[in-house]
Amino acid sequence: MKPAGRRWRLPGQHWLLVIPPYLWLLLFFLAPFAIVFKISLAESTIAQPPYTALYEYVNDVLTLRLSFSNYLFLLTDSLYFDAYVSSLRIAAISTLICLVIGYPIAYGIARAQGPMQSLLLMLVVLPSWTSFLIRIYAWMGILRNNGIINTVLMALGVVDEPVRMMNTELAVYIGIVYTYLPFLVLPLYSNLVKLDNRLLEAATDLGAGPVSRFLRITLPLSMGGVIAGCMLVFIPVVGEFVIPELLGGSETLMIGKVLWGEFFNNRDWPVASAVATVMLVVLLIPISLFHRYQFREMEGED
Amino acid sequence: MAQSPGIPRFSRICLSLGFFFLYAPMVVLIVYSFNASERVNIWAGFSTRWYGELFRDDAMMSAMWMSLRLAFATATVSVVFGTLAALVLTRVRNFRTKTLFGGMVTAPLVMPDVITGLSLLLLFVGMANTLGWPAERGFLTIWIAHVTFCMAFVTVVMSSRLRELDRSLEEAAMDLGASRLGTFFQITLPIITPALASGWLLAFTLSLDDLVIASFVAGPASTTLPMVVFSSVRLGLSPQVNALAALLILSVTAVGMLAYLMTLRDERRRQRQPG
Amino acid sequence: MTETTTIAHPAGAGQPEPGSGGAAYIELVGVSKSFDGALAVNNVDLSIRKGELFALLGASGCGKSTLLRMLSGFEQPTSGDILLEGQSLTGLPANQRPFNMMFQSYALFPHMTVEQNLAFGLKQERMDKREIESRVGEMLERVQMSEYRKRKPDQLSGGQQQRIALARCLVKRPKLLLLDEPMGALDKKLRTRMQLEIANILESVGVTCVMVTHDQEEAMTMANRIAIMDGGRILQVGTPDEIYEQPNCRYTAEFIGSVNLFDGVIVDDEVDYVNIKSPQARNTLHIGHGISGFAGQPVSVAVRPEKIQISLQKPEQAFNCEAGEVDEIAYLGSHSVYHVKLGSGMDVLVTALNDERWAGERLTWQDKVWVYWDEHSAVVLTS
Numbered sequence A: 001m002k003p004a005g006r007r008w009r010l011p012g013q014h015w016l017l018v019i020p021p022y023l024w025l026l027l028f029f030l031a032p033f034a035i036v037f038k039i040s041l042a043e044s045t046i047a048q049p050p051y052t053a054l055y056e057y058v059n060d061v062l063t064l065r066l067s068f069s070n071y072l073f074l075l076t077d078s079l080y081f082d083a084y085v086s087s088l089r090i091a092a093i094s095t096l097i098c099l100v101i102g103y104p105i106a107y108g109i110a111r112a113q114g115p116m117q118s119l120l121l122m123l124v125v126l127p128s129w130t131s132f133l134i135r136i137y138a139w140m141g142i143l144r145n146n147g148i149i150n151t152v153l154m155a156l157g158v159v160d161e162p163v164r165m166m167n168t169e170l171a172v173y174i175g176i177v178y179t180y181l182p183f184l185v186l187p188l189y190s191n192l193v194k195l196d197n198r199l200l201e202a203a204t205d206l207g208a209g210p211v212s213r214f215l216r217i218t219l220p221l222s223m224g225g226v227i228a229g230c231m232l233v234f235i236p237v238v239g240e241f242v243i244p245e246l247l248g249g250s251e252t253l254m255i256g257k258v259l260w261g262e263f264f265n266n267r268d269w270p271v272a273s274a275v276a277t278v279m280l281v282v283l284l285i286p287i288s289l290f291h292r293y294q295f296r297e298m299e300g301e302d
Numbered sequence B: 001m002a003q004s005p006g007i008p009r010f011s012r013i014c015l016s017l018g019f020f021f022l023y024a025p026m027v028v029l030i031v032y033s034f035n036a037s038e039r040v041n042i043w044a045g046f047s048t049r050w051y052g053e054l055f056r057d058d059a060m061m062s063a064m065w066m067s068l069r070l071a072f073a074t075a076t077v078s079v080v081f082g083t084l085a086a087l088v089l090t091r092v093r094n095f096r097t098k099t100l101f102g103g104m105v106t107a108p109l110v111m112p113d114v115i116t117g118l119s120l121l122l123l124f125v126g127m128a129n130t131l132g133w134p135a136e137r138g139f140l141t142i143w144i145a146h147v148t149f150c151m152a153f154v155t156v157v158m159s160s161r162l163r164e165l166d167r168s169l170e171e172a173a174m175d176l177g178a179s180r181l182g183t184f185f186q187i188t189l190p191i192i193t194p195a196l197a198s199g200w201l202l203a204f205t206l207s208l209d210d211l212v213i214a215s216f217v218a219g220p221a222s223t224t225l226p227m228v229v230f231s232s233v234r235l236g237l238s239p240q241v242n243a244l245a246a247l248l249i250l251s252v253t254a255v256g257m258l259a260y261l262m263t264l265r266d267e268r269r270r271q272r273q274p275g
Numbered sequence C: 001m002t003e004t005t006t007i008a009h010p011a012g013a014g015q016p017e018p019g020s021g022g023a024a025y026i027e028l029v030g031v032s033k034s035f036d037g038a039l040a041v042n043n044v045d046l047s048i049r050k051g052e053l054f055a056l057l058g059a060s061g062c063g064k065s066t067l068l069r070m071l072s073g074f075e076q077p078t079s080g081d082i083l084l085e086g087q088s089l090t091g092l093p094a095n096q097r098p099f100n101m102m103f104q105s106y107a108l109f110p111h112m113t114v115e116q117n118l119a120f121g122l123k124q125e126r127m128d129k130r131e132i133e134s135r136v137g138e139m140l141e142r143v144q145m146s147e148y149r150k151r152k153p154d155q156l157s158g159g160q161q162q163r164i165a166l167a168r169c170l171v172k173r174p175k176l177l178l179l180d181e182p183m184g185a186l187d188k189k190l191r192t193r194m195q196l197e198i199a200n201i202l203e204s205v206g207v208t209c210v211m212v213t214h215d216q217e218e219a220m221t222m223a224n225r226i227a228i229m230d231g232g233r234i235l236q237v238g239t240p241d242e243i244y245e246q247p248n249c250r251y252t253a254e255f256i257g258s259v260n261l262f263d264g265v266i267v268d269d270e271v272d273y274v275n276i277k278s279p280q281a282r283n284t285l286h287i288g289h290g291i292s293g294f295a296g297q298p299v300s301v302a303v304r305p306e307k308i309q310i311s312l313q314k315p316e317q318a319f320n321c322e323a324g325e326v327d328e329i330a331y332l333g334s335h336s337v338y339h340v341k342l343g344s345g346m347d348v349l350v351t352a353l354n355d356e357r358w359a360g361e362r363l364t365w366q367d368k369v370w371v372y373w374d375e376h377s378a379v380v381l382t383s
Helices: A015-040 A069-076 A078-111 A114-129 A132-143 A148-155 A169-192 A197-205 A210-221 A223-238 A242-246 A255-265 A269-299 B009-032 B049-056 B058-091 B098-110 B113-130 B139-164 B167-175 B180-209 B212-217 B225-234 B239-272 C064-072 C114-124 C129-142 C158-170 C188-205 C216-222 C240-245 C250-255
Strands: A055-058 A061-064 C024-035 C038-049 C053-057 C079-084 C099-102 C176-180 C209-213 C225-230 C233-238 C260-269 C274-277 C285-287 C298-303 C309-311 C321-331 C335-342 C347-353 C368-372 C378-381
Touching: A015 A269, A015 B058, A015 B098, A015 B113, A015 B139, A069 A078, A069 A269, A078 A114, A078 A169, A078 A223, A078 A255, A078 A269, A078 B009, A114 A169, A114 B009, A114 B239, A132 A148, A132 A169, A132 A242, A132 B009, A132 B225, A132 B239, A169 A223, A169 A242, A169 B009, A197 A210, A210 A223, A223 A269, A223 B098, A242 A255, A242 B225, A255 A269, A255 B113, A255 B212, A269 B058, A269 B098, A269 B113, A269 B139, B009 B239, B049 B058, B049 B239, B058 B098, B058 B139, B058 B180, B058 B225, B098 B139, B113 B139, B113 B212, B139 B180, B139 B212, B167 B180, B167 C099, B180 B225, B180 B239, B212 B225, B225 B239, C024 C064, C038 C064, C038 C233, C053 C064, C053 C216, C064 C099, C064 C176, C064 C209, C099 C158, C114 C129, C114 C158, C129 C158, C129 C188, C158 C188, C188 C216, C209 C216, C216 C240, C225 C240, C225 C250, C233 C240, C233 C250, C250 C260, C250 C298, C250 C378, C285 C378, C309 C347, C321 C347, C335 C368
Parallel strands: C053 C209, C053 C225, C099 C176, C176 C209
Antiparallel strands: A055 A061, C024 C038, C024 C079, C225 C233, C260 C274, C260 C298, C274 C285, C298 C378, C309 C368, C321 C335, C321 C368, C335 C347
16 A cells, blocks of 8 residues: 655645745746736826826825727727637647647657667757757748759759748748647657557457557547647747748738737737737637646646 | 667658758758858858857857856756756645646746746836836846746656656655755755756756747847847848857757767666666 | 544553563554545554564555554654654654665665665764774675675666665664565565575564565565554464464455355354354364354354365264365366365365375366365354
């Protein structure tokens, strides 16, 4: 019998362990969301800081000014709605592409043995250690009109004039898949590597072919890794700014780019806050889906 | 590929194509960093001239120095907080607000940068207005922002290591007379040191890599390397950036190879043991 | 959570077991432990003598590990007390108890050499460096591991790791050594060898020792006395042969070895014999000694398979004798196990030595046979 008392109990001296990271996260991770929400209800002014106060206390009267105009503005201007939809679409499609490419890779690494496995794993992780910006930059050089692909295609006589790839949605997809692929492969790998090969042998023994083995054994058992990996791609991509900015054209509308523009170019902090709040609400379900898997994984219950 | 009989052929093809996709752009980048021509895409002979220009570029160099210091400070503190958080998650029995704590540890892993950046900036502005601190944004505010999201990644690394750790090792130390603190420093810490190192490196690279969050919370006077690279890349291709990229890729590859060789050596030694 | 069990036995009630010579060295008085309301150890009284090897034997989940962890100080009893030479240990954490534990996984520190592992416990006592060195050297000598002193644990075989784990405890000269499933991590062949080796080392050191195991063979081989645990309680304490030959309840009888149990009621309760009638047996079950029972009391009669004779001829006794048919035969080389189906439908196990290369009368399936046993071979169980 393994006694249940192997975990320490609070209180004790263990709250010393909990307090520093807990306070830090409360202050610098959770509290800021409240402030974003607060400012999304303010109005933009030309001042320092560039938003109105939410409440005033003058002559013993507390005046609360909540402005919903920012949210109404998001509703009326179709630009925002289109940007949300297009972000979700791009994120969903690129997650799917990552999954289709990443699953066989993760599976292959999980099945490799010994030093080969560590080598393959490192080769997948290595690119994500180099600068993300640099990797996007590399694609700029490849996809340009006078870039490598077009030069080769024209030299071979396949096309007469350069194919436009830069500043298209295709370029955005390439950039996203390129940068986010390792984030999907890693959790999937660590899930697949735990798969007991005897289960597959048992399935073979019971008459299952390779396809049915995959669909009925491997895939259902790796669902946790699939969800974690997909969410690790999907959620950040919805708010992605750098890739659509550098590789995408004006027709690629993404909400991260819109938020950046509202904040840095229009200096409209309240609208930017409203955009962020809505984005957060939209992402709440994917985030909690990710949390459920990741938390169990980290806490290591059972 | 003879050592890997376990990999199905389909996966092997996917692996090869996947690695080609991942590495070809970087190879191109490195090759072109030795291009003599100012026009980045036209080959005009071998030259190391852009490396020289890179090191003479004062803006680039000072931003790089700033980013390195920042990454160092971020990684060091993230490792401490991340390890504490991992200890809480894996070792402390459920307490009332553990779910909230868990949420705050996992959410930064996926939170879009624009949201994190904007929310932290608004916090700093609000704090400056009410508390008078931080008086100006710069190194300190970027550091706070980076620690916040990097510690989540360190927590993932550390909690998976702590979970694997045989708890009876710690109990054995206590049983032999070590105090709880003594056990941590004599047993737990030495055993998890490799994980601490990889957590530190992870936080270091994440901090070095961040553009969006730093752009929000940086003051006008402080510029990190990604910010400089971004503003020059936005205008088009730049040969200095090619040189910088090549240096970065080569140094990361060197570190990666070193890490790989070390794990290989460990594995070999483990295989040699009897029984 | 707060268990308010009053201590059923006042302090001092932990009398030495019958037939014991020594006084109690370690005493457990009314010890209980509950986890989140579930009782893992239930009001245990136990006394352990100086220098003995005491085994806690039971199936997994019986509370033996929790009891061991309370002795080591990793868990504190919810109620009751643990005494060392009359001194209460309550509240004393593991690192301040003069007890050391050998873990099932050995828990050798992977980043330290054999020598450093042994020295660890002594360093915690801030012992003089030269003293540490000599004690470590002496202990390595004793477990015959001197030439491995510079090795790391992962360069040792399972048996070597076990000896180092034991040496690491013994070098501290503990007042009590705790062994948690000591053979659990070894394969079967090595197990038998190490059982004797460890027992020899322990004997030469003369340390008092409590071990936890689920393996009856291990407990019987190594321990001087055994406590059988089930459901958080101690059912019986005794020497290995007492436990085997005189089980005091059905659980013990069935847990140790195999046994045939007849359920019945006492019909004659005399000073020097007892007769019992069981629906599972046609003839009366006769026990050649008196018990403290009464006529009409429901009891079980336990007979070990090796104490039963099997024959094609009807024996000349009216008691303890049943007719049946051979249902199964398991040939095990040195002996065979026969499953004999009685007329009542009960399955009786009989072991017989194969002490002749070719027995003239070899039994086979469906043979009509008689099984019978001596009046002193059976035990009456009242619980």
